Amino acid sequence: MAAMASLFLNSPTTPSSHPFPKSNRINFSTPSFISYNQNSNSKSKKLIGKPIRVTCGLIEPDGGKLVQLVVPESDRDVKRKEANGLPQIKLSRIDLEWVHVLSEGWASPLTGFMRESEFLQTLHFNSLRLGDGSVVNMSLPIVLDIDDAQKNRISSSTAVALIDSNDDPVAILNNIGDTVLILRGWCQPAISIEIYKHNKEERIARTWGTTAPGLPYAEEAITGAGDWLIGGDLEVIQPIKYHDGLDRYRLSPSELREEFSKRNADAVFAFQLRNPVHNGHALLMTDTRRRLLEMGYKNPVLLLHPLGGFTKADDVPLAWRMKQHQKVLEDGVLDPENTVVSIFPSPMHYAGPTEVQWHAKARINAGANFYIVGRDPAGMGHPVEKRDLYDADHGKKVLSMAPGLERLNILPFKVAAYDKTQQKMEFFDPSRPQDFVFISGTKMRTLAKNKESPPDGFMCPGGWEVLVQYYESLAANDSGRVPEPIPA
Amino acid sequence: MAAMASLFLNSPTTPSSHPFPKSNRINFSTPSFISYNQNSNSKSKKLIGKPIRVTCGLIEPDGGKLVQLVVPESDRDVKRKEANGLPQIKLSRIDLEWVHVLSEGWASPLTGFMRESEFLQTLHFNSLRLGDGSVVNMSLPIVLDIDDAQKNRISSSTAVALIDSNDDPVAILNNIGDTVLILRGWCQPAISIEIYKHNKEERIARTWGTTAPGLPYAEEAITGAGDWLIGGDLEVIQPIKYHDGLDRYRLSPSELREEFSKRNADAVFAFQLRNPVHNGHALLMTDTRRRLLEMGYKNPVLLLHPLGGFTKADDVPLAWRMKQHQKVLEDGVLDPENTVVSIFPSPMHYAGPTEVQWHAKARINAGANFYIVGRDPAGMGHPVEKRDLYDADHGKKVLSMAPGLERLNILPFKVAAYDKTQQKMEFFDPSRPQDFVFISGTKMRTLAKNKESPPDGFMCPGGWEVLVQYYESLAANDSGRVPEPIPA
Numbered sequence: 001m002a003a004m005a006s007l008f009l010n011s012p013t014t015p016s017s018h019p020f021p022k023s024n025r026i027n028f029s030t031p032s033f034i035s036y037n038q039n040s041n042s043k044s045k046k047l048i049g050k051p052i053r054v055t056c057g058l059i060e061p062d063g064g065k066l067v068q069l070v071v072p073e074s075d076r077d078v079k080r081k082e083a084n085g086l087p088q089i090k091l092s093r094i095d096l097e098w099v100h101v102l103s104e105g106w107a108s109p110l111t112g113f114m115r116e117s118e119f120l121q122t123l124h125f126n127s128l129r130l131g132d133g134s135v136v137n138m139s140l141p142i143v144l145d146i147d148d149a150q151k152n153r154i155s156s157s158t159a160v161a162l163i164d165s166n167d168d169p170v171a172i173l174n175n176i177g178d179t180v181l182i183l184r185g186w187c188q189p190a191i192s193i194e195i196y197k198h199n200k201e202e203r204i205a206r207t208w209g210t211t212a213p214g215l216p217y218a219e220e221a222i223t224g225a226g227d228w229l230i231g232g233d234l235e236v237i238q239p240i241k242y243h244d245g246l247d248r249y250r251l252s253p254s255e256l257r258e259e260f261s262k263r264n265a266d267a268v269f270a271f272q273l274r275n276p277v278h279n280g281h282a283l284l285m286t287d288t289r290r291r292l293l294e295m296g297y298k299n300p301v302l303l304l305h306p307l308g309g310f311t312k313a314d315d316v317p318l319a320w321r322m323k324q325h326q327k328v329l330e331d332g333v334l335d336p337e338n339t340v341v342s343i344f345p346s347p348m349h350y351a352g353p354t355e356v357q358w359h360a361k362a363r364i365n366a367g368a369n370f371y372i373v374g375r376d377p378a379g380m381g382h383p384v385e386k387r388d389l390y391d392a393d394h395g396k397k398v399l400s401m402a403p404g405l406e407r408l409n410i411l412p413f414k415v416a417a418y419d420k421t422q423q424k425m426e427f428f429d430p431s432r433p434q435d436f437v438f439i440s441g442t443k444m445r446t447l448a449k450n451k452e453s454p455p456d457g458f459m460c461p462g463g464w465e466v467l468v469q470y471y472e473s474l475a476a477n478d479s480g481r482v483p484e485p486i487p488a
Numbered sequence: 489m490a491a492m493a494s495l496f497l498n499s500p501t502t503p504s505s506h507p508f509p510k511s512n513r514i515n516f517s518t519p520s521f522i523s524y525n526q527n528s529n530s531k532s533k534k535l536i537g538k539p540i541r542v543t544c545g546l547i548e549p550d551g552g553k554l555v556q557l558v559v560p561e562s563d564r565d566v567k568r569k570e571a572n573g574l575p576q577i578k579l580s581r582i583d584l585e586w587v588h589v590l591s592e593g594w595a596s597p598l599t600g601f602m603r604e605s606e607f608l609q610t611l612h613f614n615s616l617r618l619g620d621g622s623v624v625n626m627s628l629p630i631v632l633d634i635d636d637a638q639k640n641r642i643s644s645s646t647a648v649a650l651i652d653s654n655d656d657p658v659a660i661l662n663n664i665g666d667t668v669l670i671l672r673g674w675c676q677p678a679i680s681i682e683i684y685k686h687n688k689e690e691r692i693a694r695t696w697g698t699t700a701p702g703l704p705y706a707e708e709a710i711t712g713a714g715d716w717l718i719g720g721d722l723e724v725i726q727p728i729k730y731h732d733g734l735d736r737y738r739l740s741p742s743e744l745r746e747e748f749s750k751r752n753a754d755a756v757f758a759f760q761l762r763n764p765v766h767n768g769h770a771l772l773m774t775d776t777r778r779r780l781l782e783m784g785y786k787n788p789v790l791l792l793h794p795l796g797g798f799t800k801a802d803d804v805p806l807a808w809r810m811k812q813h814q815k816v817l818e819d820g821v822l823d824p825e826n827t828v829v830s831i832f833p834s835p836m837h838y839a840g841p842t843e844v845q846w847h848a849k850a851r852i853n854a855g856a857n858f859y860i861v862g863r864d865p866a867g868m869g870h871p872v873e874k875r876d877l878y879d880a881d882h883g884k885k886v887l888s889m890a891p892g893l894e895r896l897n898i899l900p901f902k903v904a905a906y907d908k909t910q911q912k913m914e915f916f917d918p919s920r921p922q923d924f925v926f927i928s929g930t931k932m933r934t935l936a937k938n939k940e941s942p943p944d945g946f947m948c949p950g951g952w953e954v955l956v957q958y959y960e961s962l963a964a965n966d967s968g969r970v971p972e973p974i975p976a
Binding site: 116117120121123124125126127129133135197199201202205206208209210211212353354390391394397398401402403406 | 604605609611612613615617621623685687697698841878879885886889890894
């Protein structure tokens with residue numbers, strides 16, 4: 001997997017006279033805040049059709065400031081000691097992924113696990129109203145559950161320690177006084193951590209639009225969870241790492257903004273994915289860049305952003321996907337010069353139109369002002385009935401109307417299919433449907449499992465080979481369970 | 489029931505020098521638009537603590553203009569003929585109630601049954617974004633379902649006729665070109681009626697936060713409904729009437745605004761109810777008026793606003809409730825001089841925090857700028873589990889945070905209980921809990937059914953007598969089914 005570094009860093013050494021100098025090295029050292037212009041998006045909108053040279057200015061994060069919750073290095077020992085004296089909550093893998101998400105500001109302006117007012121606004125309005133009256137999008141509850149025993153143990157403590165599976169302290173949940181939300185009427189600043197009821201049925205119904213058994217995230221993280229939620233502000237003791245060989249590809253929003261600034265990107269278009277990249281995706285991404293250049297942008301950069309958190313058992317695991325993405329770039333299907341590949345640390349809900357808002361909102365915080373949305377984003381089959389859980393068009397419709405996402409340019413996905421006459425992936429032409437073959441995810445998986453080849457031009461050969469290897473590794477495993485892939 | 493007119497009209501003949509002249513007759517003739525000041529609410533907020541004489545100015549309706557969809561009398565014959573030539577949809581009782589609601593502008597700025605963009609925004613955001621970027625609250629889907637056969641019959645027709653149970657045309661659903669909503673991106677004005685999928689499971693889950701069988705509205709109007717929804721603008725052929733002896737008490741938002749203006753109300757506080765009024769309610773309403781006077785308002789008027797549409801089988805039917813409310817006013821528990829009793833024509837969803845927003849929003853359109861919210865508004869027991877469906881505090885919390893309701897002043901309900909030491913309903917005093925008895929709705933119904941008396945001071949004797957009569961009439965009915973009460 002070491003070779004993969006070139007994937008991100010494969011920029012030519014650029015002479016200083018180049019109009020859009022690019023870094024030839026991503027700075028992985030100390031993350032720092034990026035200085036960027038305010039209202040950069042309104043500017044970019046005005047730009048449409050008017051080619052003007054623009055100095056680098058990235059879209060402002062939600063709430064105006066990128067939240068970062070990792071305490072300074074000099075404070076870590078003190079915080080570890082403090083954590084050792086507090087009531088403790090052990091984090092699941094998904095909890096840890098959410099601490100990661102929160103710690104780096106993907107959910108800005110959230111400063112910790114949701115208190116009840118934030119939880120309710122998320123469930124009912126998919127958005128949060130800030131103290132100044134402005135609204136940011138927030139469609140998924142980011143919450144931490146505890147059970148009765150934990151609640152009793154916490155009692156009247158004003159802070160708790162969150163510990164990992166090795167019992168090492170990860171963060172302190174407390175109140176740092178920087179209240180994001182002010183309610184009307186009886187409302188006052190949050191003054192403490194808050195423990196409130198976890199109505200699981202209501203949470204599932206309002207998030208997924210169904211309560212059918214078999215929703216992967218609900219089964220993994222909600223159904224068996226505690227009956228209480230605990231909210232408060234986080235102080236994260238050190239950056240979250242997974243030690244799986246992929247940590248260096250997990251760029252924070254701050255690091256991504258720094259990279260986009262170094263590249264002098266004047267548009268950043270994000271492509272969320274949790275599947276192998278085929279040439280239809282590549283066509284779409286290339287075509288998006290072409291359209292942005294036509295609009296007058298000089299240096300649109302693609303954020304190819306595979307989701308790295310919890311996924312369901314039959315999805316291709318992250319490490320194999322990263323290998324596949326690497327091959328796609330090596331094979332020249334995408335241009336490394338204007339592509340940044342990084343891992344989005346969020347767990348996956350498979351909550352369709354509700355979740356796609358989260359996917360888009362988080363990318364604003366990472367500096368993206370364009371978001372590509374496909375057919376049935378974050379969708380899946382209904383867990384019980386023989387149909388898709390969501391209408392395939394609802395994701396893009398809901399996204400285009402979502403409160404708090406007005407600043408983001410939504411780019412609906414054009415449908416690509418295999419064009420038999422050209423033997424390559426092309427945008428579907430409804431005037432000659434007979435020439436096109438749609439290759440579904442299921443079909444793709446079946447071919448790879450059977451070591452059959454897809455039609456020429458469906459996916460680059462190197463990328464396809466990775467998929468075949470993955471399914472071979474699965475078959476080699478007698479139990480049929482998904483093995484943990486070995487990072488290269 | 490004829491005596492009931494006095495309930496609304498019981499104003500003394502007022503000399504013209506009276507500082508707050510009141511009409512001694514509600515004008516039931518031609519409803520007309522009321523002229524009122526814009527931004528009256530921001531003004532009233534500034535007023536708090538500063539007693540200033542204010543000329544009449546009611547809160548602006550959502551969208552700036554009260555929608556009224558009944559066609560002018562001169563056009564009715566033409567519209568009836570037009571309706572006779574169109575594909576027809578027969579309306580259920582609940583459908584008719586929604587036509588009523590829409591026709592009078594309770595749901596302003598909606599001009600008809602929701603199209604898909606409105607339906608999706610309602611389900612996901614409980615609000616609608618208007619063309620000018622402003623947001624209005626809209627938490628319940630107001631939709632019309634059709635089945636496959638009806639869809640086929642409508643085919644490519646650009647308008648359909650809605651007919652009542654006697655096959656008389658009620659309204660035409662078409663496109664009148666006055667599009668309320670503009671979506672971003674691929675969005676264009678609505679150009680036609682729109683037929684789209686009715687995902688009942690998702691609608692129920694997102695509206696109620698559960699899909700458990702036994703939700704009264706869902707059982708009545710959704711589970712067995714068609715698989716399609718049809719949206720478009722309404723032209724209503726004549727005012728909706730039920731001919732049940734209560735029509736004259738169904739004042740439209742326009743008529744209510746006219747009444748409030750005539751009374752020179754400078755604050756209107758709405759009290760939604762679907763139960764008999766006891767002295768705890770009365771205490772609350774009287775106390776609210778006292779608080780508003782203290783704030784500097786000169787003439788706060790109470791809108792006592794029983795819900796008149798569909799209710800569940802074990803609720804007290806509308807006609808009996810109206811009788812009971814009449815007794816309460818006759819017994820002097822509430823002051824008719826600053827009280828307007830009228831019927832709110834909406835059907836009841838029992839959807840708790842989601843529905844209370846609708847109850848509040850509709851009252852803005854009727855001119856109310858204060859809304860009293862109680863414990864567990866629009867709540868009920870979970871249909872399957874032994875618990876309340878909603879957290880009792882969520883209604884008021886959600887209401888206070890709801891998008892589009894920022895202009896409305898939310899008045900949380902203080903808890904009243906029977907104070908044994910004073911032998912009357914009083915606000916609960918937590919310093920002496922032993923002195924208070926909470927009389928639940930179930931307890932009240934059990935007492936009335938058994939012809940037992942509640943403690944003195946719980947409800948005025950005349951009002952209690954109506955309740956006892958109602959349960960007698962139920963018992964007299966062998967089948968145990970709720971009989972249709974005979975209007976007095």
